[in-house]
Amino acid sequence: MLRPLFSAVQKGRGIVESVLAIVHRLGFDNFMYGASASPHLNHESRSYVFTTLPLDWVRRYDEQAYIEVTTRITRALDSALPLVWDYTAERGQSPRTDEFLEDSLSHGVGSGVVCGLHGRGDAKVIFALSSATPRIEDTRRREIVGKLGDIRLLGTYFHEIFMRAVVEEGVSPQSLGAPLSVREKQCLGLAAQGQTSQDIAEKLGISERTIQFHFDSIRSKLGAANRQEAVAKAITLGILGR
Helix, strand or coil: CCHHHHHHHHCCCCCHHHHHHHHHHCCCCEEEEEEEECCCCCCCCEEEEEECCCHHHHHHHHHCCHHHCCCHHHHHHCCCCCEEEEHHHHCCCCHHHHHHHHHHHHCCCCEEEEEEEECHHHCEEEEEEEECCCCCCHHHHHHHHHCHHHHHHHHHHHHHHHHHHHHCCCCCCCCCCCCCCHHHHHHHHHHHCCCCHHHHHHHHCCCHHHHHHHHHHHHHHHCCCCHHHHHHHHHHCCCCCC
């Protein structure tokens, strides 16, 4: 199953086509990998993302701070078991969740599987396979369960490739230079006032773990080694007032 990916890596070719071939063979449409990892021992964690999903959905997810809405990431990180989900079962948790699910579905993400991994250096990793289908019927669910071993094998191997070729080589996240979202500016502004992650979480009404995700993204976009450097760069760039 992984032979196309092995071949692409060995020959130094792009891997998107190979990843999609495997994903389609497993019965899904797209693949997403996200890691919160430290590129160097003296650096705080940054966000690294690889996805075959449309870039307009990636940007919208970031702009709308949907990381605060979906519980799938935290559920996957808190359990060793893969999470099989669909639009139909996830609806009804809150109006904001339903808004996210509708938006997600309109961009071709209606169901899928999410798995969490814990990598070297306390890296926190998730990978997901998704489909435009909004409902997973019993027959399809049994089919997915029967392929969970192959799905986890794909995610584990991809993680090894990505960590060695990108994170450990010091390659900058693709988000470097991207504009901060409104929420990220709020978090950074509060940090500039001396507030801790716990303070910021309480003020914004979100979890401390989600605040950490926001700061991982902020450091990635600004190319900052830590929170203090991120604040300094934001002031220099005029993102925050002096």
